[in-house]
Amino acid sequence: MMTNPDWYAHWRAEAVDQLNDKNRRLQDEFRLGGWSRYDYDLTSGKLVFSDEKVIKIIAEIQVAGSTSVKAGNWLWAWSNSNLPGEMLFDARMVRSFGEENGIDELAQPYVTDARDDLEVLGWELSATTVRICHAVGVYRSPRGEGGGLYLIIKSIAWAT
Structure with missing residues (x-):
C-alpha cells in the first residue's frame, strides 16, 4: 500500500487542472x-509535428x-533502463520530490491504479511531472x- 501526505491528493488534482489548461493552450x-x-527522437530530445x-x-x-496494458502499470522514466x-x-526531479515529501507513487519505479484506468493514471502522473518541473x-x-x-x-515553437 502506497502512502502519501494528506495534502498530496488535492495538489495532484490541481496539477491535472493546470495540465489541462496548458494542453488546451498548446492545441489552440x-x-x-x-x-x-x-x-520523436529520444537522442536529440525533440518532438516534431509535420x-x-x-x-x-x-x-x-x-x-x-x-x-x-500488458504489465498493468506505470513505469517511471527514471527506472527505465531503455531510455x-x-x-x-525531469523524471529524476520528480523522484527526488517524492522522496523528500514522502510521496510513494513518485519515488517507486512502478505505480498501479486501484481504479484500473491506466490512461487516467498516466495523465495524472504526467501532470505531476509538469507541475514539479515547470513544463509547458x-x-x-x-x-x-x-x-x-x-x-x-x-x-515548443513553430518551425522556421
Missing part, C-alpha cells in the same frame, strides 16, 4: 493533435514515464502493445 496555439504526423512532410512544430522533450539518461532529468505540456504517444509513452514538453 500550435494545433497539437491536429497535424498529420509526429515523430504536415505534408513539412515540419511545422518543434518541441524540446523529456520522458515522464509509460503505461503498459537515454539525458531524457530523464504533455504529449502522449501510443505504444504498440497498448498504453502510452508520456512526453513532457519543455518548450
Whole structure:
C-alpha cells in the first residue's frame, strides 16, 4: 500500500487542472493533435509535428514515464533502463520530490491504479511531472502493445 501526505491528493488534482489548461493552450496555439504526423527522437530530445512532410512544430522533450496494458502499470522514466539518461532529468526531479515529501507513487519505479484506468493514471502522473518541473505540456504517444509513452514538453515553437 502506497502512502502519501494528506495534502498530496488535492495538489495532484490541481496539477491535472493546470495540465489541462496548458494542453488546451498548446492545441489552440500550435494545433497539437491536429497535424498529420509526429515523430520523436529520444537522442536529440525533440518532438516534431509535420504536415505534408513539412515540419511545422518543434518541441524540446523529456520522458515522464509509460503505461503498459500488458504489465498493468506505470513505469517511471527514471527506472527505465531503455531510455537515454539525458531524457530523464525531469523524471529524476520528480523522484527526488517524492522522496523528500514522502510521496510513494513518485519515488517507486512502478505505480498501479486501484481504479484500473491506466490512461487516467498516466495523465495524472504526467501532470505531476509538469507541475514539479515547470513544463509547458504533455504529449502522449501510443505504444504498440497498448498504453502510452508520456512526453513532457519543455518548450515548443513553430518551425522556421
